[in-house]
Amino acid sequence: MPETKSDFDLRPARPSDLAAVGYISHQTGLLGEPITRYFPDQSLWTDAFVAPYFASGCCNLAAEKNGRVVAYIIGNCRHEQLESYVAGKLPKILLSRWLKGAYPAWRRELGYLWRAWRSQGHDAPWDEYPAHLHINALPQARGLGVGSALLERFLDCLRRQGVAGVQLGTTERNAAALRLYRKFGFEVYQRYRSSFWKPVLGEALWHLRLVKKLR
Numbered sequence: 001m002p003e004t005k006s007d008f009d010l011r012p013a014r015p016s017d018l019a020a021v022g023y024i025s026h027q028t029g030l031l032g033e034p035i036t037r038y039f040p041d042q043s044l045w046t047d048a049f050v051a052p053y054f055a056s057g058c059c060n061l062a063a064e065k066n067g068r069v070v071a072y073i074i075g076n077c078r079h080e081q082l083e084s085y086v087a088g089k090l091p092k093i094l095l096s097r098w099l100k101g102a103y104p105a106w107r108r109e110l111g112y113l114w115r116a117w118r119s120q121g122h123d124a125p126w127d128e129y130p131a132h133l134h135i136n137a138l139p140q141a142r143g144l145g146v147g148s149a150l151l152e153r154f155l156d157c158l159r160r161q162g163v164a165g166v167q168l169g170t171t172e173r174n175a176a177a178l179r180l181y182r183k184f185g186f187e188v189y190q191r192y193r194s195s196f197w198k199p200v201l202g203e204a205l206w207h208l209r210l211v212k213k214l215r
């Protein structure tokens with residue numbers, strides 16, 4: 001029987017989902033494909049890019065199928081909350097785990113981390129759009145409506161928290177994601193060419209900052 005949206009069970013993400021969400025994020029980090037070849041340490045990926053949302057984010061959701069997390073949306077309601085975690089606690093956590101040898105492939109990952117750090121600065125105004133989000137589904141869970149269901153519930157949660165607006169970053173290569181965001185009324189705040197993915201894909205891509213007002 002074909003799978004449908006009703007096969008997915010949506011619920012708030014729990015601390016115990018961190019490994020599963022980190023896995024999905026790592027498996028989809030290269031424009032929906034695994035980033036494993038370019039960023040081998042799933043542990044460092046999870047600690048740096050996923051765990052901060054579990055520590056200081058909000059409205060995080062997991063979608064399960066047959067008891068397994070197959071998609072998620074993570075985000076935050078107030079940018080400064082996440083920023084203060086990333087600037088304060090996170091470096092100490094990463095350093096202490098690195099010293100214990102938790103990230104054996106770190107040398108291969110420095111290029112990505114450096115590019116991620118350098119590529120900042122295209123955000124929309126955080127006072128107008130204080131929240132942001134990341135959404136990903138494993139390949140077998142895509143195109144079945146789970147992304148729409150997650151985003152709808154996430155936006156409802158932001159509204160309930162009184163958040164004024166939300167922003168996110170993507171590229172013109174993320175076709176399904178773009179369709180999803182447009183369906184929910186996101187608009188282009190900024191379109192810019194970036195060489196972020198060039199070492200991996202061999203070409204610069206058009207990146208987009210999308211925004212949506214919530215009230």
Ligand SMILES: CC(C)(COP(=O)(O)OP(=O)(O)OC[C@H]1O[C@@H](n2cnc3c(N)ncnc32)[C@H](O)[C@@H]1OP(=O)(O)O)[C@@H](O)C(=O)NCCC(=O)NCCS
Pocket residue numbers: 028031032033135136137138141142143144145146147148149169170171174175176177179180183
């Ligand atoms: C983006 C993503 C989370 C969307 O989740 P999803 O469950 O596949 O999305 P849905 O099934 O709810 O579909 C959302 C819309 O996109 C469309 N869509 C789905 N797959 C598509 C594809 N491959 N190409 C173009 N449009 C697509 C659907 O038709 C739907 O639009 P409609 O309701 O107007 O028909 C998922 O596809 C994914 O993880 N992609 C790879 C990672 C990624 O790009 N993440 C976002 C990073 S910014």
